[in-house]
Amino acid sequence: MAASDKPTVLIPGPVEFDDAVLGAMSHPSESHVGGAFVNIFGETLSLLRKLFISEDPSAQPLVVSGSGTLGWDFVAANLIEPKEDVLVLHTGYFADSFASCIATYGGVPTQLKNPAGVGSRPTYEQIEQALKEKKYKAITITHTDTSTGVLNDIKAISEVVRRVSPETLIVVDGVCSVGCEEIRFDDWGLDCVVTASQKAIGVPAGLSICYLSGRAVRTFEERKTAPGSYFASFANWLPIMRNYEAKKPSYFATPSPQLVRALHTSLLQILSIPLEERFAAHKTASQKVKNAIAELGLKQLAQDPSQAANGMTAVYFPEGVTAQDVLPKLLGRGVVFAGGLHKEIATKYFRFGHMGVSVMNKDLGHIDKGINALKEALSESGYNGPK
Amino acid sequence: MAASDKPTVLIPGPVEFDDAVLGAMSHPSESHVGGAFVNIFGETLSLLRKLFISEDPSAQPLVVSGSGTLGWDFVAANLIEPKEDVLVLHTGYFADSFASCIATYGGVPTQLKNPAGVGSRPTYEQIEQALKEKKYKAITITHTDTSTGVLNDIKAISEVVRRVSPETLIVVDGVCSVGCEEIRFDDWGLDCVVTASQKAIGVPAGLSICYLSGRAVRTFEERKTAPGSYFASFANWLPIMRNYEAKKPSYFATPSPQLVRALHTSLLQILSIPLEERFAAHKTASQKVKNAIAELGLKQLAQDPSQAANGMTAVYFPEGVTAQDVLPKLLGRGVVFAGGLHKEIATKYFRFGHMGVSVMNKDLGHIDKGINALKEALSESGYNGPK
Known part of the structure; x- marks a missing residue:
């Protein structure tokens, strides 16, 4: 057609998708550990730092073959340990699923329901009260709830969390927001944003993208239990991502050169203005x-x-x-x-x-x-x- | 270039990759639940049955965004329950990793080492003895060990397993074999083959492909514990795959229309002779x-x-x-x-x-x-x- x-x-x-991005999808085959691709992957990770308006060198981008859904596993299997409590802000379909993912790996999700039902979101007062009642390892926020079109104000929520429960990790499901909604990762004190390629980043589906603060990386590194997933384990991926960004070939699982090149192309376009x-x-x-x-x-x-x-x-x-x-x-x-x-x-x-x-x-x-x-x-x- | x-x-x-396959990678955007794509995805799953020379209607193909590595999580998180023993045939790098994945989800891997070191493989006598010593829930076999180029004879191993320990599930890592080595899934009594898109199937990296016997599906459905993964959970994916093959739109996580169309194109080429x-x-x-x-x-x-x-x-x-x-x-x-x-x-x-x-x-x-x-x-x- x-x-x-x-x-x-x-x-x-x-x-x-832009024609140049689709064109990158048909890039001829190349080795996933060859110099040309390693450079492109490394640059792509560095470009993600700019997309997240982040200059903290201890922050860490990850790009892994998978759907956006895989991002929940990244969070639940790496940042949360079994029996730790997580406050899940409910705005629709995705909070239920994220909570289910957290429970799969042994975390204990508490959903904070939107008081006015479909089309509303939890209030700051609710969030503050919940954070005062119990110590939560993390709070998860669906930035744009794709099931309802409701937007959470992650900057304002972050301010509440930092004031009331500063040790709680701030995790954002940005699948439908990264690339179109303002996100100032460092300035707003976020700890983890997960997203996917096929929405405002403008790349065909197939890449799970995750951005971690230095604090989130340390939280992972100081875990007392092993990560609950193998494919989604930061233990497997962090060294790979660091190597790629340092332009060194590295192997845990074969990345998709075509999708990564498409992401590289789109990020260059996005960051050109x-x-x-x-x-x-x-x-x-x-x-x-x-x-x-x-x-x-x-x-x-x-x-x-x-x-x-x-x-x-x-x-x-x-x-x-x-x-x-x-x-x-x-x-x-x-x-x-x-x-x-x-x-x-x-x-x-x-x-x-x-x-x-x-x-x-x-x-x-x-x-x-x-x-x-x-x-x-x-x-x-x-x-x-x-x- | x-x-x-x-x-x-x-x-x-x-x-x-073939030019037509690469061309499919730049297919213009389409809805993942639109009729055109649902038909292509459904046909792709049916074509996989032919690739595996399988006519058993209770067998189940799965295609999920991810690397081949994700296939190990499919096995370890769905077919094995915590504390169950798994016999891992060692021929190199990939057995170590598969064993590590199994242990992540609570299974207990026992590696059966290749007696003559690098470039050899476990003998049928070793396998028979190991199966007689302990009851194993599954045996895993790397069909082609990509780290050494050693090929296991999965037909012969299957015969040993069926004779000595018929209830043991036969799991094949076919990442480097599906599409170039003979695999007769039904005839050889296999229970699970995991593979990836970027090798002999001839499609850019980014798809994890899994083929399950009816017995493997039942084993999953009769689990006493919940699957250990969320993104890799058969509970989430089996209904989706059944719906797609029945040409019904369905959603758990967004698939990659471009990669699935590339797979569809390649499978049609492969099955044309x-x-x-x-x-x-x-x-x-x-x-x-x-x-x-x-x-x-x-x-x-x-x-x-x-x-x-x-x-x-x-x-x-x-x-x-x-x-x-x-x-x-x-x-x-x-x-x-x-x-x-x-x-x-x-x-x-x-x-x-x-x-x-x-x-x-x-x-x-x-x-x-x-x-x-x-x-x-x-x-x-x-x-x-x-x-």
């Missing part, structure tokens, strides 16, 4: 989508507009209109949106992703295309906006 | 390499020619010649070989991979190119064959 004929993918990941511009562009595009949603009389899942993500929008269908009805009509107009994911209401809403080249390359016209297709599809389904 | 200028990669993985022809072609190419090695007066690591792999050859450098000397000379001639991996003798040998398109597409001339470059490089280093 020619790229121009294909539908535009506006889901909260995988996103649309100030990150502030990138964050601002995602806010502008997001606001455009959210304004159009409001004009159509539709309601976001995010209850408070100031708590909505900038890389995606989750929207309730109007009454009488269903996913089975609208999503094919959108596809007929060359646009792919995602259905619902939050199990309580999965059939009642849809998700519009606005990340990466679809936002940064305005010539593509993806955002307008998505908004127009939505208006037309709803109209064809008999819905023409607020009465 | 134009593909024609690039050096030919003749290492035991990643191998050289009888597998017997593919196995025979690898034997012929391997014999050509091994004959050339013998004519040069060089010695393989594999002590017995009948126990040498058909997808790679591990060869000692002649006396006075080093890796630092020869590998750059090979690269100068446009050929990439791999250095040693077995820790006892890593600097003393090299590895020549002969798998995939380099074997099947004779027009490429890769095998002759490799042999000629080796002769010339050794000659330039002052070695001109047996005196």
Whole structure:
């Protein structure tokens, strides 16, 4: 299929990819320990430091073949020891899964539920109270909850944690936020951000990316028990990542040269302009989508507009209109949106992703295309906006 | 770099890739739960049944983003319960690592060492005696040991296991064998084969592939303890794989559409001729390499020619010649070989991979190119064959 004929993918990941990034995916075969690839991998790790706005040399990036989900195993098997308590901020689907992952490795997750239900997030007061009640080894925060489009303010939460329970590690699930939401890893005192390649980083799925503070590395190194995973063990990966960044060949498991080259290509593009511009562009595009949603009389899942993500929008269908009805009509107009994911209401809403080249390359016209297709599809389904 | 200028990669993985496979790697973005991709993923799983020469409907293929190493976690976290004994046949580097993975999840590995050291493999008598001494939940066999080029006869070992300890699960590490060595999964009574995309399957690195017997699936389903991993848990993946093969969208973690399409492309190519022809072609190419090695007066690591792999050859450098000397000379001639991996003798040998398109597409001339470059490089280093 020619790229121009294909539908535009506006889901909260995988996103649309730049041609140069897709081109890197077909890079001819090379040795994973050969000089050319080792240099590229090493540079890629150094570029990740810039993406996370981090200059602390004791911080450590990791790039491993896997899905974003593997990032939870990195956290649960390496930073948490059996029987240690973890406070999991609940904003939807992903908190349940992260909690389940933590429990798999023997940690004890306590979910702090969002008080106003779907579309809300735990309050700072709740977080402060929970941290005062029990000593938590770590707190986990889903930065953008891809199931609801709710954004957590990780800077503000970090301030609460540092004030009330400074020894608690601050862990961020940034799968749907890294590359489109502001993250100042060092400045905000974060300890671990896990993410994946296929969202705002703009690279096909297949890479799990993790960024650790020096404190997180030390926490791992001072574990009393062995890591609970083999493939996800930092004991296996940290020496490899340090060697690659020092441009020395090293082997634990075979990396994917094609995916790593695609990541390298995308990071060079991302970092070719100030990150502030990138964050601002995602806010502008997001606001455009959210304004159009409001004009159509539709309601976001995010209850408070100031708590909505900038890389995606989750929207309730109007009454009488269903996913089975609208999503094919959108596809007929060359646009792919995602259905619902939050199990309580999965059939009642849809998700519009606005990340990466679809936002940064305005010539593509993806955002307008998505908004127009939505208006037309709803109209064809008999819905023409607020009465 | 134009593909024609690039050096030919003749290492035991990643191998050289067919142009159509590399083309699939740049497939434009698509939804991982969209109809087109779900069909491709479903077909890919069905094609894997053919690759494993398996018709048992209770058998189960899995394809997950990750390195081949992740396959060990699949085995250790799902098929073995804590405190259960596992017999690990030792032929080199990979047995040590697999044993370490098993121990991570609480299994108790017993390595059965190769009696004649590097380049040998455990004997059937040793295996039979070990199985009679203790009840093992599983036996693990590295089909082709990529660190030594030694091939295990998994059919013969399976016969011993079925006779002496029929309840023991037969687990094969086929990372360097699936796609080039004969494997008749059903006929030989295997229970689990783990492999990866980047070797004889001919797809860039990034996919962990696992094939389970109905008995292995039941063993998992009847576990008394929860699986030890989250990302590698069959509880999370089996429903997803069954849904994809039934062409139903399903989500646990985002798969890589590009890598799965590349796998689909390669499997269609592989299965376009009888597998017997593919196995025979690898034997012929391997014999050509091994004959050339013998004519040069060089010695393989594999002590017995009948126990040498058909997808790679591990060869000692002649006396006075080093890796630092020869590998750059090979690269100068446009050929990439791999250095040693077995820790006892890593600097003393090299590895020549002969798998995939380099074997099947004779027009490429890769095998002759490799042999000629080796002769010339050794000659330039002052070695001109047996005196």
